[in-house]
Amino acid sequence: MTADIAAKPADMPFITPRAVAIDGPGLAMDPAHLRLNLRTSPLAALATRDPGGHPFATLTNIATDSDGSPLFLTSQLALHGRNAAANNRVSLSFQPLARDRRGQPGAPSRHGRTAALAGLVLARARLTVSGHAAIDDDPRVRQRFLTRHRKTAAFAQMQDFHIWRVTVAAGHYGLGIDPVDLILDLRDAETLVAAESELLATLNGSHAATLSRLASRLAGALPGAWRATGIDPEGLDLALGDETARLTFQQAVHSPEAALPALELLLDEAM
Missing domain, CATH: 2.30.110.10 (Electron Transport, Fmn-binding Protein; Chain A)
Structure with a gap:
């Protein structure tokens, strides 16, 4: 053989x-x-x-x-x-x-x-x-x-x-x-990809406390100042120092306008 x-x-x-x-x-x-x-x-x-x-x-x-x-x-x-x-x-x-x-x-x-x-x-x-x-x-x-x-x-x-x-x-x-x-088809998510930097700035600014809560409640991560490092149609990538976590949306997100409502659904899930 x-x-x-x-x-x-x-x-x-x-x-x-x-x-x-x-x-x-x-x-x-x-x-x-x-x-x-x-x-x-x-x-x-x-x-x-x-x-x-x-x-x-x-x-x-x-x-x-x-x-x-x-x-x-x-x-x-x-x-x-x-x-x-x-x-x-x-x-x-x-x-x-x-x-x-x-x-x-x-x-x-x-x-x-x-x-x-x-x-x-x-x-x-x-x-x-x-x-x-x-x-x-x-x-x-x-x-x-x-x-x-x-x-x-x-x-x-x-x-x-x-x-x-x-x-x-x-x-x-x-x-x-x-x-x-393993690899997503992004043909319906071009606007989401293009707006990623602005979305991350918003999430890490006015929604920072929400990210920390979701990382702990949903991903089982330690409490801390978690920040969003990436967003795609399926979910949100998070980091805290050298630690990483990921939150998966309940429904696919294909536009920047759908990102914050998807985050609200995750917050409801974490209640």
Whole structure:
């Protein structure tokens, strides 16, 4: 079997299909749960291929674009940056969601926060995606990453640093995942994407106390001055220092005008 695997061509599908279904305890294949995990993680293990063809993995800060495509920041002088420039096939493995208050895997509802990087992870399903990485110099994309990871701003000002976007080709979470289950179609949400900066300023200004309450009540996060770092049709990304959380709207939001009413519904849910 080992020889057969080694003989497969380099352009084979990103994640080899499994002929036998694996059914394990706590294995959640709900696409909404997978997108929650993808959106919430502030860190991921980034795997690239070095010039000799060997895998090279490193931890990196991660964010997502409005559609859910993973974003990372790296220097073209760093080994993984040089690797990705030479061979754009990459893989990312994300932190699992925190267990709920009953000790169960994942989130107890549509909302969630990330788990601490400690303890046994072998019993936890981990979300992994594979795809193609490319530099994305769109100022909106850059701002979305820096809003989530403010401490990286000094690095982002250096000429050799760029934001990279990963176009997801496959996913894995115990079983194979179709990219359509991870990446949103934004054709009806152009105005929401364009107004994101203004919406975040409003939310972090006059609605800051509401965000803190929702993070604690719905996502199970510790109390604190949580701030909104991103909004998309499905939900709202939050951060407090190095901690992250996500709130999922009850109904899809496709325009700036629908954002505050959606927040009010979440507030009712938290009562």
